[in-house]
Amino acid sequence: MIFANAKENLSPGLAGMAIGLVNTGVFLGAAIMQPLFGWVMDLAWAGTLAEGVRVNAEADYRLGFSLMFGFALLALVGALRVHESGCRHVVEG
Template sequence: MSDLAHQQRTLALAMVVAAYVLSFFQPLFALMGLVTASFTLTWACAKEVNPPLLSGMSTSVTNIGGFLAAAILQPMVGWVMDWTSPGGLTESGARFHTPDDFHAGLLLLAGRRPSGR
């Protein structure tokens, strides 16, 4: 019955398309694996450097660092993009950002000072 509705063919086609699209992300996933794998060493270092009484506190502070950086940097990138933006609005009322605005925001993540107005 499902062959009559072509559900199996549709599912197979969707899986092939998804595999093709995801293959473009494989180098990025490999890079993320290489870079973020070293983060687990920070927990071990935090535990070994501090006294045993404070090892739990030190690993929790170390763990919070990544989340705190994400929470702080996300609005900062938006502020930098707004600061370098020409100030236009789209028809729906959203701000218009050029590729240079996105570049300035990414420079902030790289630790460089964006040149703007």
């Protein structure tokens, strides 16, 4: 949805740059979320090891997934604030 929104709310001459910037943001978000998930799980880790490998409890995973749920809620709030353009360029180039 954000790709179409970026394309339609900027002048057509900037559409490629806008889509590239959105694409960068998508990959950056994925790159940040994974270590953040691990960091949150490390905070809750009880110190249990099995054959030298960390063992996390179910509650640790719930805490990590609650972080993802929070980001999903943030995305929903952002999506609800998006201006509907009716598949037309809002700004004419």
